[in-house]
Amino acid sequence: MYIMDLHTHTIESGHGYSTLQENIEAARRLGLKYLGFSEHGPAMPGGPHKFFFMNFRCIPRQFGDLTLLCGVEANIIDLNGNLDLEESILQDMEYVIASLHTHCVKPGTAKENTDAAIAAMENPYVTILGHPDDSRYPLEYERLVKAAKENHVALEVNNSSLHPKSIRKGARENIITYLELCKKYQVPILLGTDSHFSESVGHFEDALQVLHFVDFPEELILNGREDSIAFLRNPMNRL
Template sequence: MRGVFVINFIACDTHSHTVASTHAYSTLHDYIASAKDVGLSLLSITDHGPEMPDSPHMWHFGNMKVWPRLVDNIGILRGIEANILSQPFQGSGHRYVDLPDGMLPFLDFAIASFHEPVFTPGSIKDNTAAMIRAIKSGVVQIIGHPGNPNYPINQDEVVRAAKDNNVLLEINNSSFLLSRKGSEPICKRLLETVANHDWKISVSSDAHISYDVGKFDQAEAIIEKVGFNPDNIVTKTPKRFLSFLQDHGKSFDAELLEWANKLES
């Protein structure tokens, strides 16, 4: 069990992958059990969008409606980690993310990220333009691991666009461990830039196995080092994150909203 301070600090995990993305190793059931073990309140399954080589079939996302909203007092959100693209995606209304219109009603939210098999890293100018196109798409709520050193960006321009479009910038715990080596100084500067603009972040594990869900120790350490305002961590509580998604026009049944409210009462 994690320490009380950590549990109370960030209660939502907005980024994790199941066996539906075949480079991950756990099921939804595994994630629920692990979330309960570590004291997490809300978990989100965000398997990869269709342009990723091992992404699930479209039916995976359409059938997430069969998932319960609450299991063992753990809230469950239905998401996707979409891919930022260099060309408009077919069936997306000319959006540069792989989110076809028919998929959107089944999703609680979407992360958009750069991935090397889908988007070849470019110049700062090109990477920044592509990320801002995703931010302005109207269908993305979070930009995933924007501190990736393989995709340098103009952080000031990206944060301005994110604030203008009510899109969160993600601080991704996995980036400080086995993924995206060299992310730490970039993420530190990003946090400082977000703070300078009085904007907001999400914090996630990017778990690819259930044992990592709800683990934010590296992300929390850099957040504390920067002195980032915890009121601007939208994933701090389920109520805060669900309210943010409602601002994007997302709707949730009364059971989930009442549960989130009770957690803070």
């Protein structure tokens, strides 16, 4: 039983279709213990203004047995690995996912993309690298996995990337490649749904099929363990 989904979106993204309240209700129906609210950062076209991330104090965090964590899926905005929120905001996030999106940064070579992803992982607020599985951003996976271990960052296995109509390319093959390396170097992974509609919150079926295919060790899957939250939370969070 997996108790957390830390990658979910709402109508606030500009291209999602459920409210935060609806995602919370879906998570409670499934019996999740942690729901992460990780809206796209402000560089995403149609996404929220930075003020959105500065007002999280008004959101309750406990809904029965469900704890809500308020964070961000920040955009990597250049090949130096810079993010689209300033430090004063990042430090108030309960967790930060960093991801590459084509509307926010043009793909470089595999070396350049890997350097950008590693620089983002070196950002002290980042604890999750979102969907590093897209052939539009080729990556040097051995170097990426080693850097994830060094920086205590979880690589995401993104359920939406595996959807047959996903805009990301080659996800299954790329995920298999990094899962094998995570196994070899004992690097934990985090399942995320990347839900843009409440019914998909907490549903990891496509990702689990791939984990099963590579016989991925249960102890490296963070979603099943209560103590993962300490690993995944922003260590600098002041709230």
